[in-house]
Amino acid sequence: MTKPIILTGDRTTGPLHFGHYAGSLRSRLAFQDSHEQFLLLADMQALTDNAHNVGKVRSSVIEVALDYLAVGIDPERTSICLQSQLPALAELSMLYLNLVTVARLERNPTIKDEIRARGFGRDIPAGFLCYPVAQAADITAFRATIVPVGEDQAPLIEQTNEIVRRVNALAGRTLLQEAEAIIPRAGRLPGVDGRAKMSKSAGNAIPLSASPDDISAAVRAMFTDPDHLRVADPGKVEGNVVFTYLDAFDDDHDAVAELKARYRRGGLGDTTVKRRLEEILQALIAPIRTRRAELANDRDHVTDVIRRGTLKAREITERTKRDVMEGLGLFQL
Template identity: 70%
Template sequence: MSNSTNKRPVILTGDRTTGPLHLGHYVGSLKNRVTLQHTHEQFLLLADIQALTDNAHDPEKVRRNVLEVAFDYLAVGIDPALTTICVQSALPALAELTMLYMNFVTVARLERNPTIKTEIQLRGFERDVPAGFLCYPVAQAADVTAFKATIVPVGEDQAPLIEQTNEIVRRLNRQIGRDLLPEAHAMIPTVGRLPGIDGKAKMSKSQGNAILLSASPDEIRDAVRQMYTDPHHIRASDPGTVEGNVVFTYLDAFDDDPANIEDLKTRYRRGGLGDMPVKGQLEDVLQSLLAPIRDRRAQYAEDPGYVMNLLREGTVRARERTQATLEEVRAGLGLFSL
């Protein structure tokens, strides 16, 4: 990379390889990544090791979805000439940094992390939480610092993980006696988390309430028709509620004509506008958005060897970067070297 590129702020982001990506990923992060790759040095991590923390019983699922997520990255406009796409499990420095960092955090602190506490409850782990899952904040600190990233795009619910990363960075820097590793800033998206089509707080393929980026026209149409609206808006003449109405939430996120949306909201609140015309507007918007993404994805999926080669090239670059950081940390801690 050129010197001018290296002077750009470094971003690390990525996704667990547990399944193809959906509209929630697009509005929450993918759209921003496409823009940021032109102004930042961006590393995109296919987080297969993190995916194993609660999928160790099905490693084939994790392995298979490395390519599925890569197809989605390329389809939305991630350019491998501008963004380094790499595979987490093929970066051995991350594992060693994780082990080193575990000495700078306590189990009690990990258990107090709000993000981890919530995820443990959602998965019903109780005291049977896998150690790898509990220690995920340490692994993420290794990911972020290995690339010396100063910006990490995350949802608001993930911000405590970046806070814990910075705690580890400060403790390590104090031990070394200088600021070897930079602290990171959590970049919170301006658009809130996209709800599932059933109105639940989180869109998730496992809950069957997601619209995949690869969804067919019929799948998009069916999903929009099933969307949660206002249960009290029985007749078109009834005044309707916009707040909490998933169809309007999606229109706010994806429709580029805010004046038209406001007009629809006014008419819906007043009464005289049924659910189906509003859903028809949303379907048109989503069909137009996803058609080119779906077509590009299909083209990449026809040549998985080409995509695998892109991942190898990106992972080689990332391995050089992360290994250099590991050697700096080892030297700073005064570890024995052969």
Template identity: 75%
Template sequence: MSVDIDQRPIILTGDRTTGPLHLGHYAGSLKNRVALQHSHRQYLLLADCQALTDNASDPAKVRRNVLEVALDYLAVGIDPTETTICVQSGLPALAELTLLYLNFVTVARLERNPTIKDEIQVRGFGRDIPAGFLCYPAAQAADITGFKATVVPVGEDQAPLIEQTNEVVRRLNRQIGRDVLPEAQALIPSVGRLPGIDGRAKMSKSQGNAIPLSATPDEIRDAVRRMYTDPNHLRAADPGTVEGNVVFTYLDAFDEDRTTLEELKARYRRGGLGDVVVKRRLEEILQALLAPIRERRAALEKDPCHVLDLLRAGTMAAREKTQATLDDIRSGLGLFSFEQPENRLAS
């Protein structure tokens, strides 16, 4: 039996494979993942099964974006020798864990989860909620605990899912009589969710208000020009509002010269600074940020077989990890096992 000598804290994070990633993903999670992979044992999950919960009518879209999201991971600096990148549908233990966990959570509790309630309303499901979508908290609990992760980077809106995961963990541990699973801590990024360039609360490629990581220079320029600012700031001489101004929100996320940024905010508030000047500064910052990401991604696209080989290797390693967790839980619950059938049948 192999002994795991990597004692670093375990992180589990990932993305649904519904489309290429954008600046919101970078600010909210990808930048942190690149940094954390050196201090933590990081598993990065391409959540294609979860993507099907509201994309079952278009499975080809979900399959196609497995490679697209993987390319984005590698392009931003995720190192496959430091981070295990794996595909959810290639980890059968997670599906069995989800099924087990559904016996330890009620429908009422699933429906009360604030994250699920909000997403159901946004998608307009009404009572026609796909069962897979409603059971998303149990599936996420399976993902997190399957890797025995203790740290899960999420946005503030996802924190209730981590708490529900810990509820399942506590119930399982009480049932088994010992701590088989660790509880997880939500790691909330300092930068909140970036709004869309039109000022809407959520950046989404489907709404045309996102800047993809692979955006061309012209696409970046056009997106910044269309950004929502202060509608009452009609002339440069007019005092302007920084709060809720998308351009300044993006500058807060990406401008590393904090002193100059605060000076720009002060000038904008008192009047004398036009939107064009502020947008020009933001465009320069985004062009410099995205150019190397775009170039690395283009180079990786030329050899998709290499990327698929990385995913295959990562998924095989993750399969071993998650199967070991499932074996621990099955043994702790006293479920039937072909390895020791007489013990299971006699108990």
């Protein structure tokens, strides 16, 4: 029995943070035994809106790989691979671009939102408009059937499966399998300021490499219930970042439920709840930080991990490319 293949990864635009941990890294640890897992260091995708900042994209390759290894990704069970070193991904992208219209790309809701968010207008880089096609190339090249995505990214899997069906129809047989999006149960972790999305650029993220003081400061400044002025007052749990984080990271669910009830009734101060959260976050991050610091001193090892993962990825992606090109009927030498 071969295990199902799962492809996931991160754009290499900076080190990862608690949002990644809650949203994706934890579930990747769980997938290591049940699935054949590939983690893609997506430097080519990072360039679609960072072409002016290749230095950041390059240095983040090691940073993200360090985050993976530090949280417990095991390179013997999960292949960590570098997108720009996998030619088949570009070749399949160029092929698939002929199977998708410009109008279809412009209709993609994820792309529409991101164009708006980045203020690109018509000055959107062509690579950015086309990245759903590149993502379809990634997913199909790895023959991944399971793709964990954020809830706003489901349309990207739809686009992938449209291309899969088009390729199969042109070939007259099933060359590629459709992929299934799985949306992590945890959902998205809000920023410490209460905004919906934690992101480094918004300055509301706690990086996985945060020092104990960074964590204390972040929890102290964390958004709670602005109307909860006195300890004795009833407080709101919904939209209260401290409780959202407790839900995400405190394994003692009964204790959290009890705290929520007390907070709602009144008589529980923010300081007490924050103290509990801080303890949990400090305990969570301490071994990750130690491990990360050790690994950061052995960059050759990290590079070697990426090299071995990339070689393994090259095998499977080259084979898929050959299958697709032959299957569609291109001239073979």
